[in-house]
Amino acid sequence: MKNFLYKNFKIKKELGQNFLIDYNVKNNIINYINLKENDTIFEIGPGFGHLTEFLFKHVKKLSVIEIDDKLTYFLKKKFFNKRINIFNKNVLKFNFFKYNTSNNLIRIVGNLPYNISVPIIFHCLSFIKIIKDIHFMVQYEVGNKISAPVNNKFYSKLSIFVQYYFLVKKIFKIDSKSFYPSPKVKSYFIKLIPRKKNIYKKININNFKYIVSTAFQQRRKILKNSLSKIFSENTLINLGINPFLRAQNLTILEYCVLTENFSK
Known part of the structure; x- marks a missing residue:
């Protein structure tokens, strides 16, 4: 089956093409997502x-987004006369508002190309109001970073930016042998749930990103040094922030406190 499909197809490394072929993994994914017939996928x-x-097999409304022309042609033949909308588009330019023809919140699923997995996640932020949940297969390191809690070695500005908007769950690891061609690293199957009622303070998000990015530019330095151009040591103390901590020791809420003060 695998040889037949790929015999005349040239794998495009620049598109990060690693196809999921493991039946058990696919079955586990479907079981975990727990699809309902009226879900918009x-x-x-x-x-x-x-x-x-x-x-x-599980839903009435399914749309797929594929950038590769040949794969799009293949999909249209394979699913001819089926209830599937097939879009030959770059997902980073895809407008989910435009193509969500139902009144449902949408559920997004995907085996993401490693080279653009983070940009895709951030692209989804633009449509967070209509998203119920997201289930992605991402590179092992990316899965660790976006789900990392404070004080964890993987905790980074990526962790903070994603977790400000989403509750992140790592579901299970996926071995590289589950894909063709096999990537050099393992993957994680993750779930992102939009924070509809954000538990964090409403802040100027550009200022938030600026402060977090500045802190992590020199993550080995203590805050009174890494943030010295933005906050004095006394200001940090007055805000209840220990100036001798490092970027990875501050919670998202504490970064929100800094942002709120900066905005004032």
């Missing part, structure tokens, strides 16, 4: 439609 990067076949 968008799949990113369906490839040859291996996971698409599983999704299609």
